[in-house]
Amino acid sequence: MSPEKAQAYWKENISMIIKLLVVWFLVSFGCGILFINELNTIEISGVKLGFWFAQQGAIYVFVILIFVYVKVMSGIDEKYGVHE
Amino acid sequence: MELQTLIYLFVGISFAIYIGIALWAKAGSTKDFYVAGGGVHPVANGMATAADWMSAASFISMAGIIAFKGSDASAYLMGWTGGYVLLAMLLAPYLRKFGKFTVPDFVGDRYYSDVARLVAVIGVIFVSFTYVAGQMRGVGIVFSRFLQVDVNTGVMIGMAIVFFYSVLGGMKGITYTQVAQYVVMIFAYTIPAIFLSLQVTDTFLPQLGIFGQTTVAFNDGVKIIPEGTYLLHALDSAISDLGFGNYTEPTNLWNMFMLTTALMLGTAGLPHVIVRFFTVPTVKDARVSAGWALVFIAIMYTSASAVAAFSRVNLIKNVQNVEYSAFVNGEAKHADGTPNHGKWFQTWEQGGLLAWNDRNGDGKIQYASGPAFDGKGGKPVFDGDKRAEDGHKLTTNAKGAPDEAELAKGNGIANELYVDNDIMVLANPEIANLPNWVIALIAAGGLAAALSTAAGLLLVIASAISHDLMGQVIFKDKITGKSTLNEKTELMWARISAIVAIVIAGYLGINPPGFVAQVVAFAFGLAAAAFFPTIILGVFDKRMNKEGAIAGILVGLFFTFGYIVYFVFMGGKPENYLFGINPTGIGTIGTLLHLIVAIVVSRMTPPPPQEIQDLVERIRIPSGAGQALDH
Numbered sequence: 108m109s110p111e112k113a114q115a116y117w118k119e120n121i122s123m124i125i126k127l128l129v130v131w132f133l134v135s136f137g138c139g140i141l142f143i144n145e146l147n148t149i150e151i152s153g154v155k156l157g158f159w160f161a162q163q164g165a166i167y168v169f170v171i172l173i174f175v176y177v178k179v180m181s182g183i184d185e186k187y188g189v190h191e
Numbered sequence: 192m193e194l195q196t197l198i199y200l201f202v203g204i205s206f207a208i209y210i211g212i213a214l215w216a217k218a219g220s221t222k223d224f225y226v227a228g229g230g231v232h233p234v235a236n237g238m239a240t241a242a243d244w245m246s247a248a249s250f251i252s253m254a255g256i257i258a259f260k261g262s263d264a265s266a267y268l269m270g271w272t273g274g275y276v277l278l279a280m281l282l283a284p285y286l287r288k289f290g291k292f293t294v295p296d297f298v299g300d301r302y303y304s305d306v307a308r309l310v311a312v313i314g315v316i317f318v319s320f321t322y323v324a325g326q327m328r329g330v331g332i333v334f335s336r337f338l339q340v341d342v343n344t345g346v347m348i349g350m351a352i353v354f355f356y357s358v359l360g361g362m363k364g365i366t367y368t369q370v371a372q373y374v375v376m377i378f379a380y381t382i383p384a385i386f387l388s389l390q391v392t393d394t395f396l397p398q399l400g401i402f403g404q405t406t407v408a409f410n411d412g413v414k415i416i417p418e419g420t421y422l423l424h425a426l427d428s429a430i431s432d433l434g435f436g437n438y439t440e441p442t443n444l445w446n447m448f449m450l451t452t453a454l455m456l457g458t459a460g461l462p463h464v465i466v467r468f469f470t471v472p473t474v475k476d477a478r479v480s481a482g483w484a485l486v487f488i489a490i491m492y493t494s495a496s497a498v499a500a501f502s503r504v505n506l507i508k509n510v511q512n513v514e515y516s517a518f519v520n521g522e523a524k525h526a527d528g529t530p531n532h533g534k535w536f537q538t539w540e541q542g543g544l545l546a547w548n549d550r551n552g553d554g555k556i557q558y559a560s561g562p563a564f565d566g567k568g569g570k571p572v573f574d575g576d577k578r579a580e581d582g583h584k585l586t587t588n589a590k591g592a593p594d595e596a597e598l599a600k601g602n603g604i605a606n607e608l609y610v611d612n613d614i615m616v617l618a619n620p621e622i623a624n625l626p627n628w629v630i631a632l633i634a635a636g637g638l639a640a641a642l643s644t645a646a647g648l649l650l651v652i653a654s655a656i657s658h659d660l661m662g663q664v665i666f667k668d669k670i671t672g673k674s675t676l677n678e679k680t681e682l683m684w685a686r687i688s689a690i691v692a693i694v695i696a697g698y699l700g701i702n703p704p705g706f707v708a709q710v711v712a713f714a715f716g717l718a719a720a721a722f723f724p725t726i727i728l729g730v731f732d733k734r735m736n737k738e739g740a741i742a743g744i745l746v747g748l749f750f751t752f753g754y755i756v757y758f759v760f761m762g763g764k765p766e767n768y769l770f771g772i773n774p775t776g777i778g779t780i781g782t783l784l785h786l787i788v789a790i791v792v793s794r795m796t797p798p799p800p801q802e803i804q805d806l807v808e809r810i811r812i813p814s815g816a817g818q819a820l821d822h
Binding site for chain 2: 108113116117120121124127128131135136139140141143144147151152153154155158161162163165166167169170172173174176177180181184188189190191
């Protein structure tokens, strides 16, 4: 693979990781900690929303994030012909 | 069937399965021993990783901590799962492409330095041993409670089992045993959770049970909480009646933030977790495998958040104002009038995890906030095995009659009960009167959790010694830079190191240094501060050199270690905490320091040689991992 192509591949990889990690940060540190008190004013069946994010919601989003990463990354690998 | 017979049956069957797998998956080469031949299916690896990861602490203690700390304990749930996102995106694929066997392998090769390798070896051994000692202790506790043998005998039996499959099978044996252990563990955790969820809220899935409404009215000692109240409303209302803080509102967001970060980074820096991603065939498999690992972990962790709430409600419901004699005679009743065979109270008293002090002399148990004993953290000190006339276990530090202030705080109720965090998961099925086979299942699950983690850690220690220390440092050929050990000798050394590691771990389990339990929690901060930045920078910063890496590791490790030692073991006062950060969360600052020092030092020293920069280029691209380098 040419150095330019390798660099473009790496750039695309990084920009995707950053996007996904922003979501990762928002659901855990954002919803579960920094804005927990604001979200806790919303309540569904006795469960405060911020509390739910911190105890369950963030975990579900983490799982989804990894599988999105796997899927998009496989696409990028194929585009650059570096898949196995 | 009798409870004890069932327990022997369940534990016996699960052990027979583990041993059978060990015989089937015998390691023939060092590659088998260190990374299971590199041919594990990603879903199987995900399960094995989950079992490896979820220790006795996750299985036994976590729901208990959440039950007593509520919202603040969310840091454990998010921290111990969020790290897998970092692993999947920032570490696992690149380390798999790098394609060797261990974390010190990567550090030593990427930073072209045996000093760096040695520092990494020491870090791995240090982090893993503190962790493993706690596991062996967990094995001992489960054995002694459920198999009615002495704790030390329990540790010996545990050692023998782990010895069998880790020494024979290495990573290969461990991986396939862990798959079986995961299955045992997850059934053992979710089945009681489903039972509790049905019992408390009439909802099948525990994850949805927290949205449910209580099925029966119960008396918290101050007022009756009617049937049909939302579960978390009932819980908040009951515990605030009894003088505890709110369950669903956090109290210290700053420390929650720091602890969550330290646990996430530590998860991604723990050597026994990282090494799992060396065992799959391709880079894509490494990514997928991290996803599956998190799925399998999430099933248990999301159940834990629900189990915590159910068990706290159950505890209040089943002990508040119940006469102690009713527990002894087996006449205790549930709120709905069904009998509660209260033998569990005396059984757990026997193990020292539960204690009662009848401070108001009414013969009934009262539960509220505040200590009932004078020990540190309200812990009782038992007067040997002596019991009072009414049958309760005697202590030497029972607090006297409650004063006005205490009664006012608990609305007229002063606490008479000591409940250890650890019994919420183990004792709850008994408290809730679940069928005997469910209780037996919990015993097998607790053992699976402790044994699987212990085996994974022991393997990492063994390979750090035989592969990194002996192969790459001591027996290294000065001219070719290759190990002079042949395959067979190195495999022999690997087995010998595993045996030695098991013996040391067993010794620590039988004679635990007083601080083991605390140190386990700190292993995360240390792992984060020692490894996380160096590995990430090794992949993402081509300019990072050996000077930066070594300086970073040392600063991160010593700062974190020093802070913990000063504040936890040398009597440092909480008011002197740096920015008010609790020692459990200090790994976050250690990691940050490591990162800054590494970058600054690397920019002031020469760049790494060209072949290292080429190595980084190669690691970044997935293709070609199939033909991983063999030594």
